[in-house]
Amino acid sequence: MNEAAELPAWTLMIVAILLITGAATTLIGSLGLLRLRTFYERVHAPTLGTTFGTACIVIASVIYFSATGTRPVLNEFLILIFVTVTTPVTLMILIRASVLRDRSGNKQVASEQKRG
């Protein structure tokens, strides 16, 4: 926090707003994961945290470290690109596994319940 005293006020405000927005979005996604009823509804909720929350916090980190000048700044975009690309892949494999498990068992898939 020593370098933060010399930064201009609007930079700190932008960093603070981005941090709180990203953290609140991640919290909303995790609350949805906790509160929604079926698995096929629950699997949508954490993507809020993995896309918008990660983007906000990574951009806040980039702005803060480029303003203080302590290190090269573009490293965080590695995390952003990696998380944004890999999470849909994982969730698609997981949903396919879940559909397969539902079809092999007694339970019907949720979409088939609505259709039939």
Next chain:
Amino acid sequence: MSMVLSWSIVVAQMFLSLAMACAAFRVLGGPRAQDRVVGFDSLYVSAMLLLLTFGIRTGSTLYFEAALIVALLGFVGTTALSKFLLRGEVIE
């Protein structure tokens, strides 16, 4: 003015800790296996964001590398668990 940033970092860390608690509750009490895997996915992403906020708080570069490793290994772990649920074995 630095007070605004430090308090916002504290608030963001509280939010992310609550998000980790929700995901951990879903991991522990999820009715089926795929619920636990989704909870684990949300848990490691929240932990990675918490590491990034620690990095902003202390101004250290070590937290960034820890967050990158958490993202990489979390992806590998979630993919391995999903493949296990899909096929019954991880590497085929």
